[in-house]
């Protein structure tokens with residue numbers, strides 16, 4: 001089973017750029033071509049938030065026309081740059097997004113379970129997991145206690161070490177205490193940081209997907225300047241083998 005994870009797309013309106021002049025639509029188009037060229041094809045593509053840059057309906061319409069070129073089925077999640085109501089309006093046929101509140105769902109695919117956990121707090125850059133979301137996660141995991149599962153969320157729920165970004169992450173001990181009782185969860189994969197990170201937290205494999213739009217600096221010291229870098233964009237490919245996951249980083253070079 002293969003899941004491609006594209007994150008932090010930051011699609012803007014035609015003629016606009018993001019992150020100091022980056023053409024996020026052009027780089028997403030190259031990522032979509034790269035995903036379509038994968039053999040075998042991913043069983044699913046999950047988009048882990050910051051789908052668009054400001055939440056404007058024109059951005060979502062543009063995104064939708066670009067995602068229509070994906071050969072695999074795709075699933076959407078919100079990030080702090082997204083507007084849930086506008087997402088629901090433009091992607092109305094995506095029933096799993098629900099009609100109100102956090103966009104949380106589970107999908108069963110090729111013997112695995114994909115769980116989308118919404119960490120967005122409307123109007124805030126940082127994320128959170130409140131009581132209701134934790135209850136949803138616990139109940140949803142309990143429905144299928146033996147199916148191997150991966151949890152996707154926009155904000156990492158652990159300190160990443162990227163100084164400028166860590167204030168906005170979800171630091172929720174209850175989340176990790178719950179996962180410690182759920183051996184079917186094989187990993188947690190996030191976005192938001194605009195860098196690829198692979199680690200382990202509370203005994204659980206965790207990772208952060210690169211952005212398809214632009215990368216932010218490797219700021220491990222607060223004294224270092226923080227900003228956009230010229231690193232290639234990319235995405236993650238989660239390869240589920242038996243009940244284990246191999247996660248690959250696929251880099252997509254800028255056009256010559």
Ligand SMILES: [Fe+2]
Nearest residue numbers: 008050192194
């Ligand atoms: Fe982002």
Ligand SMILES: [Fe+2]
Nearest residue numbers: 050079080192
């Ligand atoms: Fe974000």
